Amino acid sequence: EVQFVESGGGLVQSGGSLRLSCVASGFSISANDVSWVRRAPGKGPERVSRMYPDGTVRYYGESMKGRFTISRDNAKNTLFLQMDNLMPKDNALYCCSGDPLDSSGRGPQVTVSS
Numbered sequence: 001e002v003q004f005v006e007s008g009g010g011l012v013q014s015g016g017s018l019r020l021s022c023v024a025s026g027f028s029i030s031a032n033d034v035s036w037v038r039r040a041p042g043k044g045p046e047r048v049s050r051m052y053p054d055g056t057v058r059y060y061g062e063s064m065k066g067r068f069t070i071s072r073d074n075a076k077n078t079l080f081l082q083m084d085n086l087m088p089k090d091n092a093l094y095c096c097s098g099d100p101l102d103s104s105g106r107g108p109q110v111t112v113s114s
Contacts, residue, residue: 002026004096009108012086018110020081022096030074035100036081038092038110045103048094049081063089086112 004027008020020036027034029051036048047060049070059065069082079096095107 002098006095006107009094009110011111011113014087014112014114016086016112017082017084018086020083020094020096020108020110022079022081024077024079024096027077027098029072029077029079032098033100034072034079034096034098035102036068036070036079036094036096037100037102038090038094038107039103039105040092045101046092047100050100051079063087083110086110088112088114 003025004022006022008018012018031053033050033052035050037045038048039045049068050058051070051072057070067085071080090110090112093105093107093109095102
């Protein structure tokens, strides 16, 4: 059974930082494409970032480039998302998934106050 367990969300002020973690089981993060996907209230899933087995990364949306950093720890089968200079528009649930448009709506809440 494939399972992703995310953690690290919370409430921060605008300009603050958070680091999300995602521990995978039944799924190799280093051997598969894996994404961070977010879902804001009342909206559909939005791709945030994707990492490929060779270490290549991709960020979606100009506003995320330079602020978000995806990384992984192969030994711990864990994916990370470092989010800096957070803005209220980043408010959403964030999940990691093999599906780049995961619409499950799970994951920790990130709330950025202005």
